[in-house]
Amino acid sequence: MAGSGEFVVGLDLGGTFLKYALGTLKGEIYHKGKKPSKGEESKEAIFGVIFEAIDECIAIAKENGGSVVAMGLGSPGAVHFDLGKLMGNTPNLPDWGDADVKGTIEQKYNIPIWADNDANVMTLAESRQGAAKGCEQVIAITLGTGIGGGIMVNNQIYRGTNYAGAELGHVSIDYNGRPCNCGGTGCVEQYASAPSMVRNFVEKLTKNSTPVPENVTTKTIFEMAAKGDKDALDTIDETCVTLGSALASIVNIFNPQMIVIGGGVADAGEEFMKQIFNVVKKRAISPALKGLKLVKAQLGNDAGMIGAMSLAAEMYEMKK
């Protein structure tokens, strides 16, 4: 039962789907849903989908004798946390750019909502209910098309002065290295993201005049490595060295309790996690390694909506 009938809604907006959940302030989920997010359409169309999800959750809260007291939303892109507004472009949601999440939703529902970047929301979810439950200093990274990051210090998400911090994919591992889309040089995203892994692998095959299989993905690489393919194994080794090197610097900076790795590439499994951690252990300073754990994210695709629920619940309790 929800304590005093108070419910929260967590919304996880992506380019393809909006995932959402209704739950208690303590994080128990009453109801989950998923709708096409209309990410390619107008801001109004996307808000329309969000409204449908909220309406559904409010109705279910009512059926359960309660009401929605706060909402949270995780979104791709940079989010001005105090204003609840998107800042600048959002890849995959071309018209979502400067969406006023807080203004639009609070005006319609008169229920407070907090919006945050999706990597921050995932970090919050893993720290409250997932792999890093109970930890106050957590580094989370997502390995996918890009490398995203979230930082929890002293039990709170760290966002930076202009909400532009925690860009852990843009930690440089080589000051003379590959140019990055961000304008930087040698960013780890250029070495250890999914497309970079594929590029590294294809380069090796081409160099050896080995035929390149069609539609290579990181899954292909891990499958071929499992069969002992040397190029695939070397590609994975290099990914671990480059990612581990960036993480070692991050460990020397934060001395965290836990590193959580999520995103599609992390599904490669425990052996991959172990291999990354071995590089970190070899490269970071020993006092900062004491007690450190490196683990795979636990909440998978639910992390966004769970984190958005946690955000809503925590901000609601704080402002009360």
Place this chain on the structure above:
Amino acid sequence: MAGSGEFVVGLDLGGTFLKYALGTLKGEIYHKGKKPSKGEESKEAIFGVIFEAIDECIAIAKENGGSVVAMGLGSPGAVHFDLGKLMGNTPNLPDWGDADVKGTIEQKYNIPIWADNDANVMTLAESRQGAAKGCEQVIAITLGTGIGGGIMVNNQIYRGTNYAGAELGHVSIDYNGRPCNCGGTGCVEQYASAPSMVRNFVEKLTKNSTPVPENVTTKTIFEMAAKGDKDALDTIDETCVTLGSALASIVNIFNPQMIVIGGGVADAGEEFMKQIFNVVKKRAISPALKGLKLVKAQLGNDAGMIGAMSLAAEMYEMKK
């Protein structure tokens, strides 16, 4: 006048000197002093010097109609902040290793004392009374024999889980780079610290068969650069690129308001600061650069005792 006669003592312990100050909770200094720290001698000898300094400050507080209510101490080495104890070795103070600062001093004086790492104390000083006054997100680095670091997030010094964080000299800028004493690879300390600068410069001279001047220091390098010496200019350029690359990663992580650079090498002046900042601006992501300043530390040799006073005052007010 000290408000209600409450004074704090700030102690800055180094290998050569103990610097100390008596002041108000608001940071006004009433009295400053400096004594040889007996860093090469026993723990008891060092504590003896600290006791003399405290006795002197207590007497002056009394003369001014007040009393010392809290003390702070900055020390080289890793400090367990909650226990007020040194952890592990302290270069230049061979016997100071696991000194129990809090236990020893509180037992003798029955006045609360807080001890912290000297780079943290310097960061606090610059953030409260120096170059970064009023900033809540600050990165401080000291360029000297090593590269030290301090991090202020949300207006508080960030220490890490085991007080082993903020090792900004051990951010790697090249995952295939120079081995570091810490066991890591490519740490920026191996490129941009004073000895590394000298080493880079001497290597260039040797390569060109140019005679190496006696007792080269970073000062020699900056002086020769001012006269247009190409090797000296190149050495400084490389220092800025390597240091700037590490700082760009740190900016992408923290999105700070201010970077403060202190330590002996920072005395090279404004042009050097500008050149480092240009590298950071070229390499960091643009949203994280918005409003960022990079400046030289202001408090110089007084930073330690001022920061130790601030630490005492802030912890006293918090615990009250």
